[in-house]
Amino acid sequence: xxxxxxxxxxxxxxxxxxxxxxxxxxxxxxxxxxxxxxxxxxxxxxxxxxxxxxxxxxxxxxxxxxxxxxxxxxxxxxxxxxxxxxxxxxxxxxxxxxxxxxxxxxxxxxxxxxxxxxxxxxxxxxxxxxxxxxxxxxxxxxxxxxxxxxxxxxxxxxxxxxxxxxxxxxxxxxxxxxxxxxxxxxxxxxxxxxxxxxxxxxxxxxxxxxxxxxxxxxxxxxxxxxxxxxxxxxxxxxxxxxxxxxxxxxxxxxxxxxxxxxxxxxxxxxxxxxxxxxxxxxxxxxxxxxxxxxxxxxxxxxxxxxxxxxxxxxxxxxxxxxxxxxxxxxxxxxxxxxxxxxxxxxxxx
Numbered sequence: 001x002x003x004x005x006x007x008x009x010x011x012x013x014x015x016x017x018x019x020x021x022x023x024x025x026x027x028x029x030x031x032x033x034x035x036x037x038x039x040x041x042x043x044x045x046x047x048x049x050x051x052x053x054x055x056x057x058x059x060x061x062x063x064x065x066x067x068x069x070x071x072x073x074x075x076x077x078x079x080x081x082x083x084x085x086x087x088x089x090x091x092x093x094x095x096x097x098x099x100x101x102x103x104x105x106x107x108x109x110x111x112x113x114x115x116x117x118x119x120x121x122x123x124x125x126x127x128x129x130x131x132x133x134x135x136x137x138x139x140x141x142x143x144x145x146x147x148x149x150x151x152x153x154x155x156x157x158x159x160x161x162x163x164x165x166x167x168x169x170x171x172x173x174x175x176x177x178x179x180x181x182x183x184x185x186x187x188x189x190x191x192x193x194x195x196x197x198x199x200x201x202x203x204x205x206x207x208x209x210x211x212x213x214x215x216x217x218x219x220x221x222x223x224x225x226x227x228x229x230x231x232x233x234x235x236x237x238x239x240x241x242x243x244x245x246x247x248x249x250x251x252x253x254x255x256x257x258x259x260x261x262x263x264x265x266x267x268x269x270x271x272x273x274x275x276x277x278x279x280x281x282x283x284x285x286x287x288x289x290x291x292x293x294x295x296x297x298x299x300x301x302x303x304x305x306x307x308x309x310x311x312x313x314x315x316x317x318x319x320x321x322x323x324x325x326x327x328x329x330x331x332x333x334x335x336x337x338x339x340x341x342x343x344x345x346x347x348x349x
Contacts, residue, residue: 001058001062002081003057007045008029009027015037018037020037028161030162031090051078054078055075058075089163089165094161094162096162097162097164104157106220109146121150132151133150145158151172153170153171153172155209155213157217166210168209168210170206174193177189177191178190178191229325230333233329233333250337255334255337259334261305262331262334266322271321272319273295273302276298302320309325310323310326310329310330
């Protein structure tokens, strides 16, 4: 007999019984009004005693089961042929998740090596290891999916609507340990078997693997969030009917301006026109006329920075401070030009 159990369907029926509101997309919960109650049910679900329920199903399907049992052959021995343990991360909306997905999948493919996959699944790389660790990326109708496999067990990540799902699939439980009482009466860690009485340990192993993978994903550099701001920086802005020209981060002139604005001495007290002028011009002006021209040019640059929301004027003072947006964007531009781009270019060569 093959019995399929859908844990999310069981959770949905429990939520209906308790009158807890939720929203679903296919087999995914995008909202649950009482997450604590749902989490408590999932924990109890891992320790559910399955043989009585499965035996009742067997009696319906096998009409001679009672005869077999009376003859002394016992009943069915129930095992878990395949078990999937998932951790769902719910985002506020699809757009919020979609903004970071490219960086997460890039990190999962490029930064996840063999040793990482073994560690996720609670194993260590040693000289006697003869298995094969594989990683593949596929495009599905719903979105992208990355999968890491080792000896018929796997760990994968994919998105469904506004949910990011991490899922451990156990087909070969003997590669994991379970604490059981042996024939000599002592408790020992032994290879796990497929009996349904071990499903609680399946859940422990799967959740631990998912958590390790989540910890690994926290190291991903979320560059995608900065792309809209960088795109905005390279476009002209109109504010109160006044047009402000675009910046070009690849030009020395604009990068020197950015470096001057984010200078450490301006963090606390901000800067004035002449402060920025001293940063951009290393030589003093040759004449008063040139000095006024420099001052006028700096005023135009300050207005342009304000028009893009990179700096803000201090109230009742001719003083300017970098905004939170300006700090994020300008530091990112300078870091990319000095560090990330040269490294990527050298690697490409």
